[in-house]
Amino acid sequence: MKKFILFLIMATLVATQAFALNVFTCEPEWKSLTEEISKDKADVYSATNATQDVHYIQAKPSLIAKIRKADMVVCSGADLEIGWLPLILRKAGSAKVQEGGANLIYAAQYVQTIEKPTRIDRADGDVHPNGNPHLHLNPYNVLKVGKVIADKLSEIDSENGAFYQKNFADFSAKMNSQIKTWEQKALALKGANVITNHKNMSYLFDWLKIKTIGTLEPKPGIPATSKHLSELKDITEQKRIAFIAYAPFESSKPAEWLSKESGIKAIVLPYTIGGNKETNNLFDLYQNSIDLMLNTTDK
Amino acid sequence: MQKQNLAVMTAILALTCANSAKADDRELLKRIEQLETRINELENNQIQTPIPTAQTTPINSMSAFNPYISVVLNGAYNYYSNKNKEISGFQIGEERESPDKGFSLGESEINIGANVDDKFLANLTAAVVSEDGDDKIELEEAFIQTIGLPYGITATAGRLKPVFGYLNEKHAHTDEFADRPLPYRVFLNNSYRDDGVQASIVLPTDFYAEIGGGFYKGGYFPASSEGSGDGAANAYIKFGGDITDNQAWLAGFSYLYAKSNKGRKSDDIVFKGKDNLYGLSLKYTYAPTGNSKETELALQGEYLFRDEKGKYNVENAGFEQYNNKSSGWYLQGTYKFMTNWKVGYRYAQMRPDDVPNTFKDTPLDSQGHNPEIHSVMAEWNNSEFSRIRLQYNYDKSNKKDDNQIVLEYTMSFGAHGAHSF
Numbered sequence: 001m002k003k004f005i006l007f008l009i010m011a012t013l014v015a016t017q018a019f020a021l022n023v024f025t026c027e028p029e030w031k032s033l034t035e036e037i038s039k040d041k042a043d044v045y046s047a048t049n050a051t052q053d054v055h056y057i058q059a060k061p062s063l064i065a066k067i068r069k070a071d072m073v074v075c076s077g078a079d080l081e082i083g084w085l086p087l088i089l090r091k092a093g094s095a096k097v098q099e100g101g102a103n104l105i106y107a108a109q110y111v112q113t114i115e116k117p118t119r120i121d122r123a124d125g126d127v128h129p130n131g132n133p134h135l136h137l138n139p140y141n142v143l144k145v146g147k148v149i150a151d152k153l154s155e156i157d158s159e160n161g162a163f164y165q166k167n168f169a170d171f172s173a174k175m176n177s178q179i180k181t182w183e184q185k186a187l188a189l190k191g192a193n194v195i196t197n198h199k200n201m202s203y204l205f206d207w208l209k210i211k212t213i214g215t216l217e218p219k220p221g222i223p224a225t226s227k228h229l230s231e232l233k234d235i236t237e238q239k240r241i242a243f244i245a246y247a248p249f250e251s252s253k254p255a256e257w258l259s260k261e262s263g264i265k266a267i268v269l270p271y272t273i274g275g276n277k278e279t280n281n282l283f284d285l286y287q288n289s290i291d292l293m294l295n296t297t298d299k
Numbered sequence: 300m301q302k303q304n305l306a307v308m309t310a311i312l313a314l315t316c317a318n319s320a321k322a323d324d325r326e327l328l329k330r331i332e333q334l335e336t337r338i339n340e341l342e343n344n345q346i347q348t349p350i351p352t353a354q355t356t357p358i359n360s361m362s363a364f365n366p367y368i369s370v371v372l373n374g375a376y377n378y379y380s381n382k383n384k385e386i387s388g389f390q391i392g393e394e395r396e397s398p399d400k401g402f403s404l405g406e407s408e409i410n411i412g413a414n415v416d417d418k419f420l421a422n423l424t425a426a427v428v429s430e431d432g433d434d435k436i437e438l439e440e441a442f443i444q445t446i447g448l449p450y451g452i453t454a455t456a457g458r459l460k461p462v463f464g465y466l467n468e469k470h471a472h473t474d475e476f477a478d479r480p481l482p483y484r485v486f487l488n489n490s491y492r493d494d495g496v497q498a499s500i501v502l503p504t505d506f507y508a509e510i511g512g513g514f515y516k517g518g519y520f521p522a523s524s525e526g527s528g529d530g531a532a533n534a535y536i537k538f539g540g541d542i543t544d545n546q547a548w549l550a551g552f553s554y555l556y557a558k559s560n561k562g563r564k565s566d567d568i569v570f571k572g573k574d575n576l577y578g579l580s581l582k583y584t585y586a587p588t589g590n591s592k593e594t595e596l597a598l599q600g601e602y603l604f605r606d607e608k609g610k611y612n613v614e615n616a617g618f619e620q621y622n623n624k625s626s627g628w629y630l631q632g633t634y635k636f637m638t639n640w641k642v643g644y645r646y647a648q649m650r651p652d653d654v655p656n657t658f659k660d661t662p663l664d665s666q667g668h669n670p671e672i673h674s675v676m677a678e679w680n681n682s683e684f685s686r687i688r689l690q691y692n693y694d695k696s697n698k699k700d701d702n703q704i705v706l707e708y709t710m711s712f713g714a715h716g717a718h719s720f
Contacts, residue, residue, distance in 0.1 A: 049589070053590055083716070092501055093452060093501055222681070249593075291465065
């Protein structure tokens with residue numbers, strides 16, 4: 001019996017060591033980024049997928065169970081997950097990860113957020129006082145967050161610290177060289193006017209110097225209305241618009257309507273990992289987004 | 300003489316300076332070019348140092364520690380075809396009293412909370428209620444809670460809503476219907492709240508498993524009436540998880556023990572004794588497109604069973620023994636078919652016990668009638684902060700049918716509310 005118990009203890013020790021770390025991420029982009037750095041040394045989980053609007057997630061039981069076991073949490077922050085992350089953190093009652101704790105990384109704290117509202121009033125829709133939280137669509141931001149993740153992983157699991165730092169250095173080098181190629185390629189898009197459903201593509205457009213002329217939502221978080229859409233139609237008649245873009249989890253109806261009325265192409269950009277078949281990692285995300293946008297400008 | 304010397308000196312100095320500048324011209328240009336390329340390089344790979352977001356530093360930080368505050372306002376227009384609000388076969392608490400016909404203000408709720416320090420958080424929920432023309436403040440919750448104890452343990456102390464079934468701990472404004480289902484109105488006076496301590500542990504399992512329980516003063520329905528207190532306790536276990544990415548479930552089994560030696564009073568009925576209440580709850584959600592913001596089907600059902608031992612006194616006729624076993628259940632389905640629109644249906648039923656001869660023809664005598672209510676509702680949410688709901692109840696709580704219509708608004712402002720499951 002004693003031998004059996006000893007065996008059980010050994011077995012659990014071995015089992016728990018197979019994955020040294022449990023990382024909980026709020027979005028697929030942070031899961032992908034963490035995996036680029038941790039490789040097989042961590043079990044990385046994403047609370048959401050590309051078909052979901054991350055802002056409206058419920059504090060599901062599965063999320064409480066997952067965050068309870070996490071050694072580290074990576075989320076976008078800037079109030080993107082405010083409806084559910086504080087609640088699951090509170091319900092899970094974990095000693096390792098808590099609001100304000102060292103092992104909770106909010107990406108928005110390490111980059112310069114854009115579109116910070118000057119007026120905080122819900123009459124303007126579901127505004128984010130700390131700026132636009134959809135910051136992963138600018139690869140420079142991803143590199144900054146990647147460095148923070150690499151440092152945190154090295155701190156928690158110092159034994160593999162050099163491994164994480166090397167993986168990040170490799171990722172960073174590859175990303176930097178890709179960025180140059182993408183920026184060259186996307187020169188054709190520079191200065192183009194576009195319409196999006198929600199301001200969740202702003203960082204991509206900001207990076208590539210594309211101008212957002214309007215959104216299909218009259219105000220953040222308020223679905224498109226026919227009155228607002230007809231106003232947008234008037235704008236399309238006055239200005240040259242390159243394309244209308246929306247995310248995989250958003251309704252296609254308003255974009256399709258405006259596209260039909262104005263003759264401007266509507267495209268679904270992947271938005272995050274898994275947003276379409278071609279987008280399996282962060283490199284695919286930028287590559288595919290730029291390809292899709294360029295396709296609309298080829299005549 | 301001195302002046303002349305100075306002038307010469309200055310001239311020489313200026314000349315040498317100019318000369319050396321000429322000689323260094325190329326060197327300088329080279330250096331500027333080098334610096335320019337270095338700046339460009341830095342601009343292109345600005346990854347070295349993370350920039351924390353700019354923070355404003357007020358001179359006096361007293362207000363920076365303000366807690367978060369959220370307010371929920373609720374108002375309704377009610378119509379009933381029948382005035383009788385009895386539920387056949389049961390003594391019921393004050394909360395079951397439906398608002399008067401016509402316009403009425405529901406609970407206006409104020410919620411204030413904050414982290415006290417790194418080990419505790421505090422939360423206060425007060426509801427302003429209008430009853431018989433008087434505005435009263437009810438302290439719904441006032442508790443402190445631990446943060447980050449080891450092993451996933453959380454302890455709560457103060458005025459709280461103990462976990463029982465699915466609905467008891469929930470605030471009414473998050474409900475899918477304008478009123479609580481029959482079993483909650485009968486057995487828990489809508490929602491049982493009390494002063495005490497509750498502890499829970501979330502197990503480190505792949506699926507969600509939580510075990511908890513607590514002890515309370517026992518000063519509220521279904522324990523003794525306001526204030527006195529003979530003791531109450533609860534225990535529960537909850538499981539949950541995902542079936543696929545777009546299907547989630549939560550199941551629970553709960554127990555509540557409530558003692559009322561000093562008497563549980565309401566209108567003309569007093570009860571002295573013990574309640575053993577058991578609850579079984581199940582919730583399931585399915586988002587057909589994977590995005591629950593757009594479409595979602597939610598099913599929810601609960602079964603409550605009460606084993607009661609004690610004496611009833613109806614209309615001052617004297618205390619008589621009445622040990623009884625009764626039950627109630629409800630099943631509801633809601634469907635969000637568009638981002639802003641939701642419809643739902645709920646059926647609720649009670650199973651009262653047969654009364655001994657001493658209670659014949661009193662309100663405790665159901666006369667073989669099982670109270671039941673059919674409810675349908677439709678709601679429109681302009682944003683996640685505002686809701687307008689229309690609900691129709693075909694109410695057979697007692698032998699006389701009642702057609703009820705409720706049109707209500709619920710608006711929340713202040714701190715962003717939580718999307719609880």
